[in-house]
Amino acid sequence: MEHSNLKTLVDADNGMISREIFTSPAIYKRELESLFTRTWLFVGHESLIPNPGDFYLSRMGEESVILCRDRTGEVHVFLNSCTHRGMKVCRYDKGNAKVFTCPYHAWSFALDGSLQGIPHFDDLYDGVLDPDDWSLLEVDRMAVYKGTIWASWDKDAPNFETYLGDAKLHLDMTLDCRDGRSGGSEVIGVHRWKFPANWKFAAENFLGDSYHNHSHGSVDAIGIGPSARSGVKGRRDDEMRAAQHIWISFPEGHGVHSAIEHPDAEFIDSYLDQPEIGAYFRNCYEERRRRLGDEAQLIPFTGTIFPNTSYHGRQPRGLCAWHPHSSGETEGWRFFLVDTDAPTAVKDFLRHYYMRYSGPAGMTEQDDMENWLYASAASKGTIAKRLKLNYQQSMGAAKLNDPLPGLVATQMSEHMARGYYTRWRDYLEGRDWNQLLGVGDPRFSDGEPVTKAGRA
Amino acid sequence: MSAVSDFSDLIGRNLAEQPGYAALQSQLEAFYFLEADLLDNRRYRAWLELLADDLIYYMPMRANVPLAHDRSDEFTTVGEGIHWFENDKWTVIKRVEQIETGIHYAEEPLSRITHMISNVRIVDANPDLETAQQIAVTNRFLLYQNRIVDDTTTFVGRRHDRLRQNAGTGWQIHFREVIIEQGILQAKNITNFF
Structure with missing residues (x-):
């Protein structure tokens, strides 16, 4: 596969990506050889x-x-x-x-x-x-990072925290205790299941594709969140309703969706189904504010650490690994996290919520599987493959390092995906580690280019 | 919880020669065939009537472990940690409500499903088979699911059920353990009821 071919497959500047990268066995083989042998x-x-x-x-x-x-x-x-x-x-x-x-x-x-x-x-x-x-x-x-274990087959890979870059701040919020203490989580179970979709559809979803909210209309309508038995609709408590949502692309290819609360924000009533659980989380919230000060304004939602590790930061809370099986098959592993020293009643409440939300029987994620399956399947056709997929959402809207490190949008955006596939292409082209870490990527010195792109 | 979920001492019991077994087994089979008909014909609200209000309905995950290990190593344990699902009655009702929204895309359009139920064995009856008010039953299922065009899944496994007789409602399931013969699930979704 020539570099020029890869260039046309991922045209990030124009926000267009070939369907081949989700279907081609040749590209998949290249991913195994050039990407999964090098990344953390x-x-x-x-x-x-x-x-x-x-x-x-x-x-x-x-x-x-x-x-x-x-x-x-x-x-x-x-x-x-x-x-x-x-x-x-x-x-x-x-x-x-x-x-x-x-x-x-x-x-x-x-x-x-x-x-x-x-x-x-x-x-x-x-x-x-x-x-x-x-x-x-x-x-x-x-x-070993805050309990999580990571590995690479490349002796020249940068150390893990360098590889994480500024996405570390966001991943930390998933791994740290709810009251702000560093680390302290444990895995209470692992879902492992195989589904017929390209692994990148799953990874991309967690980069911060908030646009797909529509898919989850059924659970939002009936209410399955931690306050659902009290009549609250939605699939989680609306903890971020007063916060500024941010979508960030990082030079290393990671992408996250987090939110920044107002400095004077107060705990939003949540976990209403059991008063003692609600009181526990209120206490964690206030303790975190005391411990971290202004830094506690940042709260996590989702993210993907390049290339195939995703997280949900709060409701639910866990890590996913999207293991490739073939160009059209993925084995999803979902690791569910709680604070090790959380009271038994809290852990029990959370595991029930996690199960009704997540994994193949999870009421929310069932609908994700359906999307990823048919997005993969419908990209295989001879005619379909002539069409590029559209990644033009919020082009040029992201600002550099404002208010946090990275390329940051304050509106829903696909620039995280544009950045992710740009790095993905660098791995397949066999670039050196400087380039794989995004050093010299003009998006992180000049901002994202804005072009008026037509249909491919 | 363990007393309800633990079938290990019941599996080897043979009550078939005892008075009242045949009549009760026949009654139970009729119950299961009705349940399958209700589910396969999407009469979810009628199916919910067969479930007790204190229902525990769960599907453990399984791992490859050495022969000598005990059950809790191979199977996740009800009441602890994560399973494929562990539903109470409220959650099952929520799952029915989700299908009824018409925008649950993993079940819209609806899957075509057939449940085959077999190997029905009563392994415990209280106070006895002839006047049973509470029973424990094992059985097998084969569930064929097809949706859209060629999206097809076959689930094969075992159910460990506990049912009780309620005045006015007849038999109701208050405990169901669904054991599937897979470790890593070979299906993208579990959107159906077992």
Whole structure:
């Protein structure tokens, strides 16, 4: 695939993107080779492997990886493939182990990945094979950030916080305690399901596609939020009704939708269904204001950390990994978060809300799946592929670093998607890490260009 | 909660030779076939009448775990954490209301669904089979769903039900555990009722 071809597939300056990037097996193969081998990918959470010997199977791109904690408490991420003949050395989704023994020829690997057992070694391999050379393949880079675990197959990748850039502020609000203390979340469950859509439709949705609100008219009409039993409509409490919504694109390709409350804002009554739950969240809100001061005015909504990790910041609260299976299939993993030290009653209330909102049986997200399926399917046609998709919403409306770092719009906008696919193209073109971090991207020095674009 | 949800001691019981079993089983099958007809003909409001007000209706998630591990490792446990769903009666009513809005796009146009129910076994009856007021039942389902053009899903699994006899309403389900024979769900959505 030539660079010039990629250029025409993603025409961010004119707000047009080819449907091929959601359907082409050749482009998908390029994504696996050039993008998923380099970016930081979300692989799990420390609370899934609290004790030495604990493991949890995860994925990076299409491939199975083992997330585990060794005897000394150190976290590792390994490719789940025996170095002898390739068999998966672990086929249990989770558990506690002393070693991973391959079912095929019984090579066994310690929790630090080292090859510790080879049957009949003295007779068959002595003097030839050095076990130190045949450890499980460990990721080149691994970071534990506020409980979340991330990894990259690129030894030259920048450190994780550099990669996050200014999106860190927004991701933090998902990971930090509701009362403003840093970190402190735990995963209370993980949905894993496979759906027939290109993985980027899911990632793009969470960049801050607030325009798709229409899709969720059914739950908004009947009310399924934390105050629904008290007669409040909508799919969540309207915590942001008095806040200034902001949509931000970051140089690294991330995009978020957050909101800034007025300095004098007060807690908006929410969680009305159970007074003690409401009181708990009011207290968290006030405590966060006290602890963070003006910074507490910022509240999270959704975001995508490039390329395939998304979050919901408050109602509901969790992280998603959109694992690719093929150009037309994705495995969605949804990790549900609560504060570790939240009262049991609060955790119980939240899990019920999360389940009725999220995942394949979630009343809100069912409708997202339907959109992503048919958007993917309807982009395959010979005629359909002649048409580019339109990404022209709010072109030129975003301002640089005002009021927060990044390219910021104060109206609904698709500039996060334009930025996301610009970075996506850079990965597929094999650019260096400076360019992949957006260094030199004119959008972040001069602002987004405005062109009068016609139909492609 | 565990007493209601735990069928592990009931699974191996055989009450079939006891007096009253055949009559009660026949009654139960009629109940399940009615339930399937109501659901497959989209008579959701009538179906809701078969559910008790204190309903717990949930579908655990499953994981690949070693043979020696106990049930709580393989299945998520009702009342704790996250499942595919854990509904009370209010939530089931909300799901019906959502379909009735006509703008629930994952079910609009409506799916075409057939429930096949089989292997109905009564595994507990109180006070006894002949005068039963409370029963525990296991059964199998095969649910075929097709929508739009070729969007087709088949769910196959087991249900662990507890029903009670209420004066005036007949049998009502107050507990249903839906066990599906998949770990990673091979369906984009669960928009139907089991």
